[in-house]
Amino acid sequence: MNEAVAREAANEADEVRTVEDDNIDDMYLTFKVGDEDYGVVISVVTEIVGMQRIMGIPDVPAYIKGVINLRGKVIPLMDVRLRFNMPEREYDERTVVIVLDVGEAPMGLIVDRVSEVLEIPASQIDRTNNGPANSRRSVVSGLGRIDERVAILLDENLLVSDSDVSLAVEVDA
Amino acid sequence: MSTEPEVATDAPQASALMRVSSDKISRLMDLVGELSLSVSETVNSPELQGLELNSFDAAAHRLSMIVREVQDAATDLRLVSVDEVFKRLRRMIREMERETGKSINLVIEGGDTAIDKLVSDRLYDPLLHVLRNAADHGLEGPEEREANGKNRKGRITLGAAQVGSEVRIMVSDDGRGLNHERILKKAREKGLFGPDEVPEPAVLNKVIFEPGFSTAENVSKLSGRGVGMDVLNQTMKELRGRITVDSAEGKGTDVALHIPVSLAFLDCIILRLGSRMFAIPVDDIAEIVKPNSQDLVEISADSGAEMMRLRGAFVRVCRLEHFYEEDDSDLRPLSDMVTIVFKTTTGQIAVPVDEVLDRQQVVMKPMVGALANVRASWGCALLGTGEVAVVLDGERLSQGGAS
Known part of the structure; x- marks a missing residue:
């Protein structure tokens, strides 16, 4: 490879990265579950793939539907509807899997459809989990205001953990 | 682009060794x-x-x-030879002699046995604990030995041998052996057995490896705090290994660690139960049987436990639906299924499945994140078809659902 060209390409890539670094913490991937808009911070999203054949696994909570083999990586899939105690729905051609990498372990979220990547600065996010009655940490980290709409921003660490999230949804539903 | 070669090329002999990261x-x-x-x-x-x-x-x-x-x-x-670990352990013997006041003759056998480098790197700590246990609790003091007609110098044998696809590492001492009475008393205190329960000697021997179990009344600097055994158990679990203990009162104790030679690939039988795929290491399987209805017994007095007659003896049937506490309203009769008979240290168990599909060298992946709590499993197996199967651990299946 021509080294000068390579170096230039590397510099260019670096520049792009710096631009992204500035606001990547404010970038959210938004998706639909039922009528609600949800968002996860983009830095934990590794890829988005179409629905594929799920293989069942024993001894996991009901909302873990099984695993997929993504190019040799075994990824457990969480049905977000079941995780939030929403009615189950048959997967269709818009159903997608958002693959997250949280704490070194992968997790795929099955959602109704992905919407878009949005920049939501901290100033436009209302924190929801500081109410005095709410002693448990909520899986909802905040509500992002985007024009007229609201995106429910999720705490990815709590989302993929085993803890019960029913309360959080009741608060926001 | 150029990377520095890590290989020393100044020794061009045919058998030259290379250092590779x-x-x-x-x-x-x-x-x-x-x-x-x-x-x-x-x-x-x-x-x-x-x-x-x-x-x-x-x-x-x-x-x-x-x-x-x-x-x-x-x-x-x-693959590397286990001698590397054995040599490091040999150096510890002098320290053990000093701390226990016993003189110890360490005999090493089978040091040239080959083992996965990843395994060898993990073996030192658990083996050190087994050795310390032997030196501290197993061997008697010189006077006691002499009184019992033994050589004043205690002997510990550290041996390795390959048996099939498994490496067996043995730590044997010629000490006093396990005191079953004392172990049982202690185990009952810890609530591991009921007051009237009389476990088999083989079961009792294994109790010494239960976390937090230590019968030594005097906790010494070396051992007796029950912590070392936890390290041993944890490491053996991660290496997909098993521990067996054999002991004769007055003659000594043998502790054997059975470890797969390689961690990367595993020779498995692939099975289907319902919509799920399972894999079982070939070495764990005693036989695969299609049961006849006249060989099956259901025991209502034991909440519907099923037994299967195999060559005159009854084998406990372990349905995965029961083990994983799942919906069991729709179980197929055993006579329609195929059962896999596992060899385990506590005897055989029969696990019924719908279908035996194939025998494959599978690539193992650890269960992490949301899958970390799946019980009785070594990990996930990636199959040639791209499917994923859960690799079952017969040993833990036979111990029942309680994790």
């Missing part, structure tokens, strides 16, 4: 694993079904054979 070997192993999967995926592609492809089949067969050989060669790259 373990990262490079790991990368190669990963790639070989992926290669093997892709080849299987290609060869077993559903689009080829029903086609007459004579020369393709022959070429595919040859390709699979070569991949198998590459896999073996890659596995071989990572």
